[in-house]
Amino acid sequence: MRKIAVLGIGQTKVDEHWDKSLRELGGEAAFLAMQDAGMDKVDALYVGNMLSPMVSGQNQLGTFFSDWIGLWHQEAVKIEAACGSGSAAFRSALMAVASGDIESALVVGVEKMTDKAGKDVTAALATAADADYELEQGVSFVGINAMVMRRYMHEFGWKHEDFAPFSINAHANAMHNPHARLHEKVTVEKFEKSSMVATPINLLDASPVGDGAAAAIIVPAEKVLRQPKVIVAASAAATDTIGVHSRKDPMFLNAAYLSSKQAYAMAGLTPSDIDFFELHDAFSIMAALSLEASGFAERGQGVRLGLDNKIHPKGNLPICTRGGLKARGHPVGATGMYQIVEVVQQLRGECGATQVDGARVGMAQNIGGSGATIMTHILSVEGTK
Amino acid sequence: MRKIAVLGIGQTKVDEHWDKSLRELGGEAAFLAMQDAGMDKVDALYVGNMLSPMVSGQNQLGTFFSDWIGLWHQEAVKIEAACGSGSAAFRSALMAVASGDIESALVVGVEKMTDKAGKDVTAALATAADADYELEQGVSFVGINAMVMRRYMHEFGWKHEDFAPFSINAHANAMHNPHARLHEKVTVEKFEKSSMVATPINLLDASPVGDGAAAAIIVPAEKVLRQPKVIVAASAAATDTIGVHSRKDPMFLNAAYLSSKQAYAMAGLTPSDIDFFELHDAFSIMAALSLEASGFAERGQGVRLGLDNKIHPKGNLPICTRGGLKARGHPVGATGMYQIVEVVQQLRGECGATQVDGARVGMAQNIGGSGATIMTHILSVEGTK
Numbered sequence: 001m002r003k004i005a006v007l008g009i010g011q012t013k014v015d016e017h018w019d020k021s022l023r024e025l026g027g028e029a030a031f032l033a034m035q036d037a038g039m040d041k042v043d044a045l046y047v048g049n050m051l052s053p054m055v056s057g058q059n060q061l062g063t064f065f066s067d068w069i070g071l072w073h074q075e076a077v078k079i080e081a082a083c084g085s086g087s088a089a090f091r092s093a094l095m096a097v098a099s100g101d102i103e104s105a106l107v108v109g110v111e112k113m114t115d116k117a118g119k120d121v122t123a124a125l126a127t128a129a130d131a132d133y134e135l136e137q138g139v140s141f142v143g144i145n146a147m148v149m150r151r152y153m154h155e156f157g158w159k160h161e162d163f164a165p166f167s168i169n170a171h172a173n174a175m176h177n178p179h180a181r182l183h184e185k186v187t188v189e190k191f192e193k194s195s196m197v198a199t200p201i202n203l204l205d206a207s208p209v210g211d212g213a214a215a216a217i218i219v220p221a222e223k224v225l226r227q228p229k230v231i232v233a234a235s236a237a238a239t240d241t242i243g244v245h246s247r248k249d250p251m252f253l254n255a256a257y258l259s260s261k262q263a264y265a266m267a268g269l270t271p272s273d274i275d276f277f278e279l280h281d282a283f284s285i286m287a288a289l290s291l292e293a294s295g296f297a298e299r300g301q302g303v304r305l306g307l308d309n310k311i312h313p314k315g316n317l318p319i320c321t322r323g324g325l326k327a328r329g330h331p332v333g334a335t336g337m338y339q340i341v342e343v344v345q346q347l348r349g350e351c352g353a354t355q356v357d358g359a360r361v362g363m364a365q366n367i368g369g370s371g372a373t374i375m376t377h378i379l380s381v382e383g384t385k
Numbered sequence: 386m387r388k389i390a391v392l393g394i395g396q397t398k399v400d401e402h403w404d405k406s407l408r409e410l411g412g413e414a415a416f417l418a419m420q421d422a423g424m425d426k427v428d429a430l431y432v433g434n435m436l437s438p439m440v441s442g443q444n445q446l447g448t449f450f451s452d453w454i455g456l457w458h459q460e461a462v463k464i465e466a467a468c469g470s471g472s473a474a475f476r477s478a479l480m481a482v483a484s485g486d487i488e489s490a491l492v493v494g495v496e497k498m499t500d501k502a503g504k505d506v507t508a509a510l511a512t513a514a515d516a517d518y519e520l521e522q523g524v525s526f527v528g529i530n531a532m533v534m535r536r537y538m539h540e541f542g543w544k545h546e547d548f549a550p551f552s553i554n555a556h557a558n559a560m561h562n563p564h565a566r567l568h569e570k571v572t573v574e575k576f577e578k579s580s581m582v583a584t585p586i587n588l589l590d591a592s593p594v595g596d597g598a599a600a601a602i603i604v605p606a607e608k609v610l611r612q613p614k615v616i617v618a619a620s621a622a623a624t625d626t627i628g629v630h631s632r633k634d635p636m637f638l639n640a641a642y643l644s645s646k647q648a649y650a651m652a653g654l655t656p657s658d659i660d661f662f663e664l665h666d667a668f669s670i671m672a673a674l675s676l677e678a679s680g681f682a683e684r685g686q687g688v689r690l691g692l693d694n695k696i697h698p699k700g701n702l703p704i705c706t707r708g709g710l711k712a713r714g715h716p717v718g719a720t721g722m723y724q725i726v727e728v729v730q731q732l733r734g735e736c737g738a739t740q741v742d743g744a745r746v747g748m749a750q751n752i753g754g755s756g757a758t759i760m761t762h763i764l765s766v767e768g769t770k
Contacts, residue, residue, distance in 0.1 A: 001485050021517065044622075053438050057520065059512035060467040063624040063757045067631070073643055075622040076758065077473045080463045082445040088462045092477055099483035101386050101620075127444035132406065135442065235486075237429075237460040239448040246452070258458055372448045373461065 003221040008037025014181040014212035014329030026110035029213035037217040043102035045076040048089030048109040050333035082128035084368025086336025087375040109337030110213040130243040146198035149285035156300030163284040164191040165306030174323025176353040181329030205284040212331035214338040234378040236262035255374035256293035271295035276318040278339040280367040336366035360384040388606040393422025399566040399597035399714030411495035414598035422602040428487035430461040433474030433494040435718035439509040467513035469753025471721025472760040494722030495598040515628040531583035534670035541685035548669040549576040550691030559708025561738040566714030590669040597716035599723040619763040621647035640759035641678035656680035661703040663724040665752040721751035745769040
């Protein structure tokens with residue numbers, strides 16, 4: 001496949017942006033990416049979004065944004081894969097540039113969530129689950145994840161506080177990220193005392209929603225002079241059953257296993273070559289499961305990486321180096337693009353206090369639904385194996 | 386770009402399918418396409434859909450369907466571009482196969498619209514327009530098209546009954562299509578007496594909504610033995626402003642002009658090489674505007690092609706040969722895939738009474754919003770110029 005580089009990136013703070021409309025929010029990230037790339041025109045626009053029909057009464061976000069940001073007449077389309085929409089849009093853009101039909105693409109992940117009441121957003125988020133076989137039973141999205149976490153704790157003998165390092169690390173890293181939603185230190189005590197959401201998931205296990213947008217511009221690698229040149233070493237996607245109840249093993253993210261396996265093969269790498277990993281910690285249990293399925297820990301032992309102090313920026317396997325979903329925030333359809341932007345920031349060495357020393361290869365993994373749709377991308381500095 | 390063929394097609398009748406769920410409806414078209422292609426597995430699934438989050442409370446339709454139809458673990462994603470979602474999904478699938486990253490794709494356009502009350506569906510359809518600058522003014526989607534039609538009649542001196550041939554032709558052709566929603570002959574008298582929806586658009590100017598799904602399987606052309614071999618000669622997409630009020634000329638479909646021009650160039654063809662044209666006659670005015678922008682009529686003269694009796698299956702430029710949106714029906718996110726399926730049926734010579742003699746090159750044009758997102762595809766029998 002044609003080699004592709006990420007030339008420009010842009011992002012807004014994840015926040016309650018009541019002063020900005022959907023178009024202003026996405027436009028801001030898009031303009032920043034174009035400025036960073038030094039381009040005022042691209043061949044096509046790919047927008048990742050999940051909730052705008054329900055929250056903003058707006059569909060057709062591709063053209064909605066190509067119009068607003070002045071990419072008049074250019075091809076534009078929206079991609080949706082629940083909370084995996086951002087990286088699904090990134091992957092669609094990669095395929096289009098790789099096909100040779102277009103020479104450049106802007107990808108924008110955008111979500112405006114705080115214009116509606118919390119209960120409406122909870123209902124909208126539930127559309128990621130199976131409406132007929134899960135939602136009809138009255139279970140919420142966090143409820144599904146809570147059942148998985150409960151079973152995992154029972155099966156592998158972990159206590160709730162064993163998950164604290166995921167939350168502590170994410171919040172500590174977010175302190176140094178001006179685009180993060182939460183700037184608040186977490187301790188084991190705070191973690192254990194936090195309000196319960198759906199047992200055993202409490203507020204500090206769960207990522208906060210928010211308004212946000214993140215964007216990137218991709219072009220064929222041979223056209224890029226900028227150094228360091230960040231290339232897409234691998235892109236892979238896989239799916240699982242949409243309902244967790246249909247899986248042989250609800251505690252194994254098979255789509256993470258398959259997409260990461262395929263990504264390693266495409267990049268010619270193994271897990272030990274990955275310098276840092278921006279994973280999808282929508283709930284702390286998902287951090288553990290992603291680490292296991294992606295080859296960084298044995299089954300049931302993902303939690304150990306946190307307890308052994310390996311996941312912070314100076315550890316063996318830094319994760320969520322900009323705060324992750326937990327503390328940077330989880331504007332659902334935008335999250336996958338935040339991960340891509342953050343991987344690029346690390347590879348450019350722009351992360352200050354949470355910079356991973358000598359970062360040359362970074363991985364991002366974005367999940368739609370309860371492990372139903374998973375995209376894994378590996379980015380690297382050109383010249384790295 | 387890699388040459389791609391359409392190997393299999395499938396479709397359901399457009400109807401009020403109250404006995405079928407969303408998954409059963411889309412699954413039916415998918416299974417038929419797989420059966421027609423003789424394949425029980427593909428590398429990836431692309432789903433075109435507009436309304437399921439609002440009408441069915443279901444997002445993540447890619448994985449929802451890969452799960453249901455047994456494409457376990459395969460990559461799957463949903464594409465949305467309002468009423469242009471079907472062909473936008475088709476184009477995304479083409480890019481992916483063209484990139485070489487995958488070797489086969491199933492594309493399903495699906496829409497379940499009749500499970501909700503009419504007013505709810507009207508509100509859901511309005512999300513194709515600009516929520517901030519059009520819908521806030523209280524205008525409905527048909528209202529926007531009515532203003533364009535009124536202006537066109539005024540500007541070019543046409544009477545309402547001059548549009549009758551579009552409706553009469555579509556309904557006459559649908560009589561021979563078992564998958565069409567309406568099987569009802571239309572005359573000029575009936576056309577003029579039909580109930581008003583939004584002046585000057587009456588019921589027989591407007592396409593009926595409905596539940597429906599249409600699907601196709603694409604693979605690299607060199608792998609296909611089946612004859613006639615239907616190849617994708619061109620795929621192009623363009624956008625316009627999302628709101629009609631922002632356009633210099635609201636009566637010119639600039640995105641149809643641009644995408645058809647690009648498609649002709651890609652295929653090495655001119656409008657005179659097109660044997661038939663499946664256009665997007667959501668309203669009769671749109672049939673006229675599509676013909677003009679795509680190079681088949683001068684400005685303001687699209688209506689003349691109908692009056693001159695050129696658009697029926699034995700005419701110079703057959704359009705809507707299976708009933709078009711007007712009579713086959715317009716299950717919005719599925720429509721683009723119905724058009725692709727119908728072009729393939731014509732090129733295979735499977736259209737009986739409405740077969741276009743010697744059909745070797747067919748064009749499909751699918752529109753999202755009021756001319757905002759437009760995809761043009763040209764399919765041909767391999768060996769044709």
